[in-house]
Amino acid sequence: MTARSDGLQRFLLGLVGIGLFLGMWQVIGVYRLAGLTWPPLTDVLVFVADPSKRTLFARAITASFIAVVTGYGIGVIAGIALAMLGRVATVLKPGLDRLIAVIHAIPLVALAPLFMVAANRDSTPASIAALGVFYMIYVATTSGLNAASAAHRDVFTALGASPVTRFLRLELPAALPDIVSGMKLAIPVAFIGAIVGEWFGASRGLGLLMVSAMQNFQIPLLWSAVLIVTASSLALFGLMSLVERLTYGRYQ
Amino acid sequence: MTVPAIRLDHVGKSFALDGGKQFTALSDIDLSIGKGEFVALLGPSGCGKSTILRLVAALEAPSTGKVSIEGADPQALSRSHRLGVAFQDHALLPWLDVRANVALPFQVAGKKVDSARVAELIRLVGLSGFEKARPRQLSGGMRQRASIARALALQPEVLLLDEPFGALDAVTRRQMNVELQRIWSAQRITTLLVTHSVDEALFLADRVIVMSGRPGRIIRDITVPFERPRKPSVMRDPAFHQLVDELTLALEPEGEAE
Ligand SMILES: Nc1ncnc2c1ncn2[C@@H]1O[C@H](COP(=O)(O)OP(=O)(O)OP(=O)(O)O)[C@@H](O)[C@H]1O
Numbered sequence: 001m002t003a004r005s006d007g008l009q010r011f012l013l014g015l016v017g018i019g020l021f022l023g024m025w026q027v028i029g030v031y032r033l034a035g036l037t038w039p040p041l042t043d044v045l046v047f048v049a050d051p052s053k054r055t056l057f058a059r060a061i062t063a064s065f066i067a068v069v070t071g072y073g074i075g076v077i078a079g080i081a082l083a084m085l086g087r088v089a090t091v092l093k094p095g096l097d098r099l100i101a102v103i104h105a106i107p108l109v110a111l112a113p114l115f116m117v118a119a120n121r122d123s124t125p126a127s128i129a130a131l132g133v134f135y136m137i138y139v140a141t142t143s144g145l146n147a148a149s150a151a152h153r154d155v156f157t158a159l160g161a162s163p164v165t166r167f168l169r170l171e172l173p174a175a176l177p178d179i180v181s182g183m184k185l186a187i188p189v190a191f192i193g194a195i196v197g198e199w200f201g202a203s204r205g206l207g208l209l210m211v212s213a214m215q216n217f218q219i220p221l222l223w224s225a226v227l228i229v230t231a232s233s234l235a236l237f238g239l240m241s242l243v244e245r246l247t248y249g250r251y252q
Numbered sequence: 253m254t255v256p257a258i259r260l261d262h263v264g265k266s267f268a269l270d271g272g273k274q275f276t277a278l279s280d281i282d283l284s285i286g287k288g289e290f291v292a293l294l295g296p297s298g299c300g301k302s303t304i305l306r307l308v309a310a311l312e313a314p315s316t317g318k319v320s321i322e323g324a325d326p327q328a329l330s331r332s333h334r335l336g337v338a339f340q341d342h343a344l345l346p347w348l349d350v351r352a353n354v355a356l357p358f359q360v361a362g363k364k365v366d367s368a369r370v371a372e373l374i375r376l377v378g379l380s381g382f383e384k385a386r387p388r389q390l391s392g393g394m395r396q397r398a399s400i401a402r403a404l405a406l407q408p409e410v411l412l413l414d415e416p417f418g419a420l421d422a423v424t425r426r427q428m429n430v431e432l433q434r435i436w437s438a439q440r441i442t443t444l445l446v447t448h449s450v451d452e453a454l455f456l457a458d459r460v461i462v463m464s465g466r467p468g469r470i471i472r473d474i475t476v477p478f479e480r481p482r483k484p485s486v487m488r489d490p491a492f493h494q495l496v497d498e499l500t501l502a503l504e505p506e507g508e509a510e
């Protein structure tokens with residue numbers, strides 16, 4: 001009962017926060033407090049909803065979403081798979097950890113030009129997204145696979161569990177909360193990766209739209225693209241937060 | 253004499269503490285438990301009772317001496333799925349409901365889950381109606397009972413129970429004691445029970461071992477004379493009272509000195 005009203009209160013406070021933010025955006029825009037490059041929220045919304053822009057946005061959104069989804073999917077699968085490999089083939093683990101840390105230490109942006117020349121330019125956004133997501137998921141899964149408590153490990157030892165049984169029935173379920181948390185945090189990473197990849201000259205997408213709007217001083221277009229990216233990323237992040245709550249309720 | 257079911261041959265156990273010091277938890281424990289025997293371990297908190305159970309379960313290795321089960325390495329027992337353990341902190345898996353937790357030993361052993369046996373065990377420990385509840389939805393005592401059911405699932409040859417009834421009220425505890433005696437009588441599982449209750453030890457066990465702490469060692473080994481099956485009324489027997497007094501005295505700090 002109180003837990004529920006607590007949750008409701010948090011939700012309402014969250015709504016108030018978002019409302020305040022949007023209100024300030026509008027006020028700053030209407031009174032030109034931040035100069036001409038800051039349009040009011042309503043102008044941006046009108047621009048996004050303008051039927052004549054529909055095909056432009058639809059094309060860009062489709063391209064960016066395919067990049068985000070592909071990069072995210074590949075990153076998640078590869079991250080979980082390699083973390084599991086490190087768990088099963090323990091000889092590989094230290095090497096794997098080091099290699100992945102080194103890859104992560106290189107700024108993704110610095111790798112983008114390499115992708116452009118090495119791979120197809122249109123696969124650069126998804127590749128950069130995948131690399132960022134992969135690192136997060138690898139780290140989350142690796143720590144998750146260590147999350148089972150000592151008491152639970154003892155139960156499996158006393159029951160005479162084989163390594164495979166222990167992995168499937170203990171370590172993997174115990175890792176789920178960490179994996180899902182990683183998947184939540186990886187959502188903005190996938191968006192950043194895809195947008196940055198598109199800046200480097202993909203042939204379509206919201207990132208490309210941003211760059212060309214900036215260069216041509218199309219302020220409402222620029223803001224519209226930013227708004228669409230931010231709103232989608234936040235919405236998916238919120239969805240994953242919900243999944244995360246369910247997982248924690250069940251697996252911890 | 254035949255090979256004892258459980259043998260602790262002059263076993264000592266010390267733990268490395270932070271800072272490189274050694275802490276001696278057990279010193280020179282010499283204990284033989286016969287096949288089908290029910291032995292209760294009594295002793296003050298921290299005297300090493302759980303450590304003895306962990307040594308028998310092969311979850312710890314002795315620092316000195318040797319632990320063997322039916323003459324073999326204790327690991328052989330757990331590896332062949334013939335060991336049942338109910339730990340002090342129940343250790344149920346939070347993502348499984350009661351039924352799945354009790355069925356876990358079957359799956360770990362790669363055996364087909366015997367649903368009838370699982371249901372029967374859940375009924376025996378008084379958890380009928382809670383099959384679908386998750387551990388977090390149960391009280392401490394209910395979790396303990398679920399963990400006892402799990403320990404019994406595969407009809408183990410050796411049963412280790414670490415304060416299994418600690419969180420129960422007196423009435424439920426009595427009921428559980430009666431049930432446990434019934435199960436034990438039917439199957440004659442070699443059982444090692446840790447408890448803080450002198451009554452419980454005397455009611456259930458063939459032998460009561462009293463330990464003292466720092467370092468943990470055995471100070472008494474008493475054979476319980478009462479006929480089986482024992483009814484709760486045995487607790488009103490004057491001989492029972494006399495043993496309770498004797499053991500209670502042995503457990504008191506002055507009792508060690510004599
Ligand atoms: N892994 C460990 N590392 C260091 N010390 C330990 C470890 N396990 C147990 N000990 C120490 O060994 C001693 C005996 O512990 P044990 O858990 O066996 O006591 P116990 O008799 O079961 O106590 P209680 O009745 O409170 O459960 C304690 O002093 C404890 O601090």
Ligand SMILES: [Mg+2]
Pocket residue numbers: 301302303340414
């Ligand atoms: Mg203990």
